[in-house]
Amino acid sequence: MTAPFTIGFLGAGQATQAIHLPALAAMPDLWRVGAVMDVNAETARIVADRCGARGVTDAMAVIEDPAIDVVAINSPHVFHAEQLIAAAHAGKRAALVEKPLAVNREQAEQVAAIAAGTGMKILVGTMHWYDPGFRAGLAAWEAAGATATRIRSAIFVPPNAQFVGAATEEAFPSPPPPAPPAEQPPEFQRERLRQTILGLAVHHIPLVRRFLREPGIVVEARRHPPFGYSLLIRAGDQVAELLAVMPGQWPPSWTFEASGPDRRLHVDFGPSYIAGASGRALLSDANGDRGFAFGENGYAAQWRHLHDALTNDTPLDMPVEQAIEDLAYALDLADAAADVMEIVA
Template identity: 45%
Template sequence: MSVLGVGFIGAGPVTQAIHLPHLAGLSDRLRTVHVMDVDPGTAEAVAARTGARASTSVAELLADPRVDVVAVCSPHSFHAEQAEACVRAGKKAILVEKPFATTVGDAERIAHVSAEAGVPVVVGAMHTYDPAYLAAAHHWNDLPATARHIRSVIQLPPNSRYETLATQLHGTPPPPPTADLTSPDGRTALMSGLILGLAIHNLPLVRRFLPEVEAVDHAILLDPAGYSVTLHGPDGRTAELVGHIGHSWRPEWTFEAWGADTSLHLDFTPSYVRAGSAEATVRTPEGTRSFGPFPHNGYAAEWLHLADLANGVTDPLHSPKDLVEDLAYAIRLADLAGRFLSREGARA
């Protein structure tokens, strides 16, 4: 197959420190040919690293005939408009970074346009593409239907530590404004941002084992940045979600699910670390099976899947309906956790 040209809308830290290093290792399939950013200095500096064209206009990127696939890595509020423009421009496949959109209505619009035009859209939920996770799925029997408790833990040092190791960042965006935690609205907004910015990495996995959230039983904010949320579904299943950005170097990124006689444990590498896939363990009455680490992590796997979609040699791993429902799940959870927090005012 010919090498596909990739265009980036947005050249921030995720593009620079995650996507470009991964694409460098997949140069036989994909090559960065165009980098667009509203800051011309950032666009030019980042594009120069790969010999790509630089621009400050989405329209200019979409008009570039060398761009076969597009990665939408802009601020969340622009995802829906830009993803729709990419589809309508007739590109072969689109990657939209998390979250898919900021409203369910916008996500439904992207899904509709994608289906109508026959242009596949992938959301950057990298763990759903992780080879160890997918291998484990063939051996966990009926665990998604019988799991009683789920736990997702994301314990990381600040992103800047990984970014510094991964690349030399250009044009680091300013930090978000400090939330006013003395007000219910401030606490709600911070919790929502943490759910849709950090917890969302694992929420498609959580939804697979807990398809519906009935209520949030407990939610607190963690210092210096993070959350602890417990919830339950209508059938008595429970889940515990912990996310924490602290000062410790030692990371933990795990996902676990337990049923009556079957359990799943996944240990993921941090996003910025190209150290292969997760390691997965499935325990059943028949014994214990382990999977991974495989050479590719979820980011590399989703890019390879995107290339196959663009070439028309595979079907989407996740349907447009799945992508919309994943976002609706995340938004509902953020809303329920925010409401709980605004009532209780809890912070650890």
């Protein structure tokens, strides 16, 4: 049996504290945390102390540490690509990077090139793609040779602090986002829509693309303040609806659905920031209903998958090339939506 791989975290915010560290704590035979970096020294110290690691404020102190096998990049989006590239140059065996992989195509291609040259494995944290319930439902759908004519992703998110607080006592909670200006000119509204799509729709882009036969075109886009959107995409005889609204006083709901003339796949994912069971997938057709659910969610599944890839040198289920295609699709989707959106007076 191999010794646990050692992880260094870059960024000690909500995702690290409430999602990744609880998932890893359940796998002490696979992983150990060696370092936690955050620009806030007290946050780094408190979070590192919880898992027996050392806290630092310099990302390169983690990246260049030869004792760190894998970096977990939970820093702000603008740093993802440069930290991935630095980790590859430093000889890290793998990196798990939160969404998005990069903020533009050029950065993503640079990451792909350096990863190919060094052999560093990169897993993008699209937890719903790795969710065991969804994957079992997807396999049953594809085994039946079904084709979807309608695809729907719907995300309703209450304030994150509600569930972060349920998962952990957060060290130095993040301040609320600044309020939007009273008057919102068209370009502000378009940019807010772009950023919201890249922040939320990116969770389900791999799922949507699995069912769409072609990219399609955005025929309708609306922004739902303060952070939300509704998009309608047409691709031949297929229609995809993407809806998201946050934050609000409602129960959390992350659902994905694909349906055709004689078959429907519906998936209910659990709330973010909670280490629970997998999503609940239900496949309905003329033969009745079949349900799929498992004891671990996508957060745990992606860490187990990365460990298997490192231990057995198996290929990642989502290679970096596919992750780049997903990012490019999300960027194109955000730009197209901004071009056709209805401006709120």
